Amino acid sequence: MLQDFTICINTDFVFGRDAQRKVGEKLTGLGVKKVLIHHDNGKFLYDTNLLEDLQKDLDSFGIAYTELGGVLPNPRLTLVYQGIELVKREEIDFVLAIGGGSVIDSAKAIALGALYDGDVWDFFLGKAEPKKTLPVGVILTCPATGSESSMVAVINNTQAGMKLLVSNPVLRPALTFMNPELTCSLPKFLTACGIVDMFSHVCERYFCPEDEIGVIDRMSEGILKTLVDIGPKLLKDLGNYDYRAEIMWIGTIAHNNTVGIGRVQDWGTHEIGNELSALYDTPHGATLSIIMGSWMRYVFEKKPERFARYAEKVFGVERREGKEGTLEAARKGIEETEKFFRSLDMPISFSDFRIPEDGIEEMLDHIPFRGEDDSIGGIVRLNREDCRNIYVMAL
Amino acid sequence: MLQDFTICINTDFVFGRDAQRKVGEKLTGLGVKKVLIHHDNGKFLYDTNLLEDLQKDLDSFGIAYTELGGVLPNPRLTLVYQGIELVKREEIDFVLAIGGGSVIDSAKAIALGALYDGDVWDFFLGKAEPKKTLPVGVILTCPATGSESSMVAVINNTQAGMKLLVSNPVLRPALTFMNPELTCSLPKFLTACGIVDMFSHVCERYFCPEDEIGVIDRMSEGILKTLVDIGPKLLKDLGNYDYRAEIMWIGTIAHNNTVGIGRVQDWGTHEIGNELSALYDTPHGATLSIIMGSWMRYVFEKKPERFARYAEKVFGVERREGKEGTLEAARKGIEETEKFFRSLDMPISFSDFRIPEDGIEEMLDHIPFRGEDDSIGGIVRLNREDCRNIYVMAL
Numbered sequence: 001m002l003q004d005f006t007i008c009i010n011t012d013f014v015f016g017r018d019a020q021r022k023v024g025e026k027l028t029g030l031g032v033k034k035v036l037i038h039h040d041n042g043k044f045l046y047d048t049n050l051l052e053d054l055q056k057d058l059d060s061f062g063i064a065y066t067e068l069g070g071v072l073p074n075p076r077l078t079l080v081y082q083g084i085e086l087v088k089r090e091e092i093d094f095v096l097a098i099g100g101g102s103v104i105d106s107a108k109a110i111a112l113g114a115l116y117d118g119d120v121w122d123f124f125l126g127k128a129e130p131k132k133t134l135p136v137g138v139i140l141t142c143p144a145t146g147s148e149s150s151m152v153a154v155i156n157n158t159q160a161g162m163k164l165l166v167s168n169p170v171l172r173p174a175l176t177f178m179n180p181e182l183t184c185s186l187p188k189f190l191t192a193c194g195i196v197d198m199f200s201h202v203c204e205r206y207f208c209p210e211d212e213i214g215v216i217d218r219m220s221e222g223i224l225k226t227l228v229d230i231g232p233k234l235l236k237d238l239g240n241y242d243y244r245a246e247i248m249w250i251g252t253i254a255h256n257n258t259v260g261i262g263r264v265q266d267w268g269t270h271e272i273g274n275e276l277s278a279l280y281d282t283p284h285g286a287t288l289s290i291i292m293g294s295w296m297r298y299v300f301e302k303k304p305e306r307f308a309r310y311a312e313k314v315f316g317v318e319r320r321e322g323k324e325g326t327l328e329a330a331r332k333g334i335e336e337t338e339k340f341f342r343s344l345d346m347p348i349s350f351s352d353f354r355i356p357e358d359g360i361e362e363m364l365d366h367i368p369f370r371g372e373d374d375s376i377g378g379i380v381r382l383n384r385e386d387c388r389n390i391y392v393m394a395l
Numbered sequence: 396m397l398q399d400f401t402i403c404i405n406t407d408f409v410f411g412r413d414a415q416r417k418v419g420e421k422l423t424g425l426g427v428k429k430v431l432i433h434h435d436n437g438k439f440l441y442d443t444n445l446l447e448d449l450q451k452d453l454d455s456f457g458i459a460y461t462e463l464g465g466v467l468p469n470p471r472l473t474l475v476y477q478g479i480e481l482v483k484r485e486e487i488d489f490v491l492a493i494g495g496g497s498v499i500d501s502a503k504a505i506a507l508g509a510l511y512d513g514d515v516w517d518f519f520l521g522k523a524e525p526k527k528t529l530p531v532g533v534i535l536t537c538p539a540t541g542s543e544s545s546m547v548a549v550i551n552n553t554q555a556g557m558k559l560l561v562s563n564p565v566l567r568p569a570l571t572f573m574n575p576e577l578t579c580s581l582p583k584f585l586t587a588c589g590i591v592d593m594f595s596h597v598c599e600r601y602f603c604p605e606d607e608i609g610v611i612d613r614m615s616e617g618i619l620k621t622l623v624d625i626g627p628k629l630l631k632d633l634g635n636y637d638y639r640a641e642i643m644w645i646g647t648i649a650h651n652n653t654v655g656i657g658r659v660q661d662w663g664t665h666e667i668g669n670e671l672s673a674l675y676d677t678p679h680g681a682t683l684s685i686i687m688g689s690w691m692r693y694v695f696e697k698k699p700e701r702f703a704r705y706a707e708k709v710f711g712v713e714r715r716e717g718k719e720g721t722l723e724a725a726r727k728g729i730e731e732t733e734k735f736f737r738s739l740d741m742p743i744s745f746s747d748f749r750i751p752e753d754g755i756e757e758m759l760d761h762i763p764f765r766g767e768d769d770s771i772g773g774i775v776r777l778n779r780e781d782c783r784n785i786y787v788m789a790l
Contacts, residue, residue, distance in 0.1 A: 002637070002641060004411025006408060007408050008406065009405075011403065013400075013401060013402050015399060015401065016398065016400060017399060214621060214641050215618055215641055217617075221613075222612075223613070223614065225613055226610040226613055245396065258653065262410070
């Protein structure tokens with residue numbers, strides 16, 4: 001059931017109230033001299049003095065710093081280049097991201113490029129393999145992507161019209177400071193987008209070709225069930241610390257491979273959904289809620305048992321015996337999935353988000369089909385025609 | 396629900412068939428020059444050429460090594476001293492344990508003492524705090540204690556008549572090689588002891604004072620359920636790779652705090668059971684299966700809701716509504732726990748293991764009661780009288 005794997009989640013987490021006040025102490029422990037504070041100009045720092053307090057903290061430990069703000073969603077390569085230059089010029093030895101996935105990914109790319117003589121874009125094109133980076137730290141203010149301990153960074157090269165990903169264990173941040181209080185002022189839609197993203201990160205791993213059920217599957221079911229339980233409660237009570245804490249930690253474990261080891265992962269929903277972001281700038285979480293139900297409906301009959309189990313364990317669907325009972329439960333689980341997204345006020349179709357129908361062929365042109373079968377996906381392989389069908393189902 | 400916590404599980408895991416053949420390559424990556432190979436003279440190396448193959452592998456990478464065998468269960472401080480001297484004399488820069496918990500703990504103590512000028516026992520007495528150790532690696536051959544990525548080491552000072560524990564993040568091994576094939580020849584009783592130990596490691600964390608149920612609780616239930624599902628199957632099919640793999644990974648996550656963060660843990664069963672090992676040399680897993688049911692019966696009425704939920708989620712016990720239904724389900728869950736241990740041929744009472752009744756007061760004398768209430772435990776605090784009652788219930 002567990003295929004061979006390697007894993008090392010070597011991020012040092014400080015979690016809880018006032019976590020961000022431990023930065024100076026922790027960086028002193030690492031011998032850091034000068035920090036690049038990287039952020040998005042406070043986009044996610046509602047009602048806090050986070051930046052000011054951080055600077056005081058660093059001052060009190062005698063750690064120097066330079067600031068680089070301006071990170072945009074779908075973080076830009078141009079700013080990464082600027083950061084690399086700054087780091088090299090000012091002899092910076094630590095990159096600290098304050099923000100969510102975009103800022104963290106931008107910080108990772110800067111830290112990677114800072115120790116490389118060539119063009120950092122080489123790593124994204126697969127022309128070079130990451131071997132080392134400056135250490136990266138994170139003060140997480142928007143949980144969703146899991147980038148605070150994942151080995152992934154996604155950067156947008158607008159000049160080349162390419163948004164590419166690099167994945168390597170050296171990209172896991174060294175330090176992550178997680179204070180759920182800092183997320184209590186996140187608005188509803190961003191919060192919901194994060195929850196959908198986490199849900200999808202677990203599903204992309206849970207829906208694997210393996211028939212047997214093992215410990216990783218059951219842990220995944222526990223995470224999904226908690227999102228279904230707490231997600232809607234949090235949206236009605238956005239300042240609730242306990243709910244924020246649960247969601248924040250789930251964002252981390254959903255994407256650092258705690259529940260991704262030893263299996264063939266899927267990622268069909270992400271790859272199909274990503275093209276909606278590329279063409280229409282649809283927020284990532286919304287692309288997932290739009291595609292996921294249709295993806296499930298398109299593939300579940302090839303692995304009905306796993307989908308029926310998902311329905312039972314995550315949504316408490318009752319299941320009749322026999323093949324028809326399995327299919328019926330699986331269908332019910334898919335309905336429940338979409339009901340869950342709706343309860344978060346997230347779209348489940350193109351029309352819900354006023355996305356036009358006429359871009360499908362263009363999106364299909366950009367999906368990175370690969371392998372001998374020119375397909376994507378894990379639990380079921382999907383070619384161009386399959387993906388077209390899924391887009392159409394999601395209209 | 397999630398209390399403040401810090402965690403960093405910085406162990407690099409290589410898991411799967413042939414994992415142990417990656418040692419030379421990985422150590423070369425770390426720049427290791429000379430290894431202390433620490434073991435128990437092949438006690439757990441049935442039918443393999445593990446040691447010989449390892450030496451060939453190290454030779455091929457030009458890494459020198461020295462051997463120190465002879466580790467006993469409840470690893471001895473005397474051997475630790477010998478190891479420290481050897482490491483210092485031969486300028487060893489890496490300690491590699493081949494074995495289970497005893498060998499790993501002995502290796503950790505050697506690696507800790509090697510970089511300390513005083514007596515390594517100081518750390519166990521709390522007179523010194525661990526700051527650094529030589530890097531430790533593990534080829535795991537007997538999964539149970541989770542020491543392959545935990546921050547704990549337990550050493551037996553037979554001269555002083557003390558078995559003490561040191562716990563610190565610097566004690567997490569740097570590298571762990573886990574090949575389930577190497578555990579396929581473990582005999583039935585040792586396998587069962589390991590399963591009970593893992594089950595208890597999760598229970599000690601799951602049975603916490605918190606009333607709300609969050610993601611860590613649900614992940615814990617998934618681990619426990621998998622042990623209940625796979626444990627008995629493995630005992631009937633000891634060479635089954637898939638079952639061995641599941642059990643091996645569960646041993647790791649059960650004790651590295653993946654499901655221990657953000658909560659007050661209990662550890663009552665361990666502390667009460669440990670005295671059976673001290674006085675009668677009862678194997679650790681057996682002390683836990685003997686004590687756990689009685690511990691549960693003694694404490695469950697103070698937190699019936701959590702015990703009823705455990706019964707439902709781990710053993711599928713049906714639960715009637717109302718307070719009586721909760722208590723009834725909780726009682727049923729305790730019965731099922733003992734049935735599960737019995738299905739593994741493990742003892743659930745003193746008499747099952749022919750342990751006499753007359754040592755109870757002596758054992759009580761050694762339980763490390765502490766705090767203002769002179770007690771142990773987390774979900775319910777237990778004083779001397781409580782522990783006496785639990786021993787008597789377990790006769």
